[in-house]
Amino acid sequence: MEIAKKITLLFAILSAVIISLLSGFVWYFSNEFAFEDFYKRLEARVNIAAQIKLYEDDNNDVYAKMRNQYLERLPSEKEFIIEAGSNQSTVDRELPKVFYDRINAGFMARYRVDNHFYAGKFFKNSQQGYVVIVSANDPFGFRELKDLQKILIIGFFLSIILSFIVGWRFSNYMLMPLRNIIKSVKKIKAENLHLRLDVKSGSDEMSQLAQTFNNMLNRLETAFETQNNFISNASHELRTPLTIISGEVELAIKSKDDAEKQHKALTKIKDESDRLEHILTSLLGLAQSGFNGKNQPWEEVRIDELLWEIKASVNQVHPNSRIDIDLNTLPDDDEQLTLKINKNLIKLAISNIVSNACKYSNNNPVTINLESKANTLSIAVTDLGIGIPQTDIQHIFEPFYRASNTNDFKGYGVGLPLSLNIIRLHRGSIAIKSQEGIGTEIKVLLPIKG
Structure with missing residues (x-):
């Protein structure tokens, strides 16, 4: 499935869930509070009916007159006055036991069947106790709740359709730059690698x-x-x-x-x-040296000890060379001198650098300095040789490239490129500083903690 379709489908599903929850909340609270006003009107009539029918008062006639004049008669309104403990079958339908239990506990009780409502309460006059129940229909509130239900259902489906359309347009709009990138990348082949993608301003x-x-x-x-x-x-x-x-x-x-x-x-x-x-x-x-190193042996090696081995091997090739190893800046912690490396490859890389320093220095002293700083081990090889012209420095790591002032020396131009590949294999780097006629310093930087 395409990403645009996935985004659209996910957007529609999320919208459906959110709208369903919102509609559920609206329906629940509307159902809870839509009839609250009607129940209160019934309860008021329960109190008035009890006052007029059960209690002897000079104002009862006034109460009856006010009820007839100012209180509208509710649809299908009925009053039931039942003596406490007597048969409750005089009510127009059988009401649940919990309704009468609440009345007997001294509270106003409520009950609803569809759009027919009941409210009742216990009253006691000077003679005995009575249960007063008033019932009526509320067709308007019930109809409004039904209309709200229809509106919520219709609104739900319309919202899903709208969210699907909006999600489809939104996903297409958001993925347009990605489609442009794909289209541009498909145009790039081996023969036109110079082409580049159009990068828009911004950091998205x-x-x-x-x-x-x-x-x-x-x-x-x-x-x-x-x-x-x-x-x-x-x-x-x-x-x-x-x-x-x-x-x-x-x-x-x-x-x-x-x-x-x-x-x-x-x-x-x-x-x-x-x-x-x-x-x-x-x-x-x-x-x-261009391998990923996964199939090659890696081991813990102390670099200071490895430098002595390198010195011995280079002296065999250049017996007249003078190689000094400077260990004055060694750290106190031995762990800062131990690296997990491919010993043979690293030995080959540094040997190439030291051998070049000896060859191009005409037996002048070559210094190897070992230093540890900021989780990086630095091996600096310094000679007092012919140096490298500034125009050649940027090319010396290219295979078979030789500096313009090395014609009198035998070489093939593969030593430094080989060393660079090996150092990169170990996630390190090589820095070079040289001045023609004065000398060269090549620094190998290797991470201590990988």
């Missing part, structure tokens, strides 16, 4: 939804561009060593009688094979 849910779609489209467009660039660059990087290997193989075949040329060709083939293996390993790591 529809504007937020449109803005959320636009943000998602921004990420998708960036992802598509990154993927295209990645495939293009990867194809180029893989094709180059393969072309060189193919050419050297042909040269070695042609130079079968020249051992020196064959040795050079085979050495070149080995170098390019190693390069190709390194590129493929990096690409595999870059792809694996």
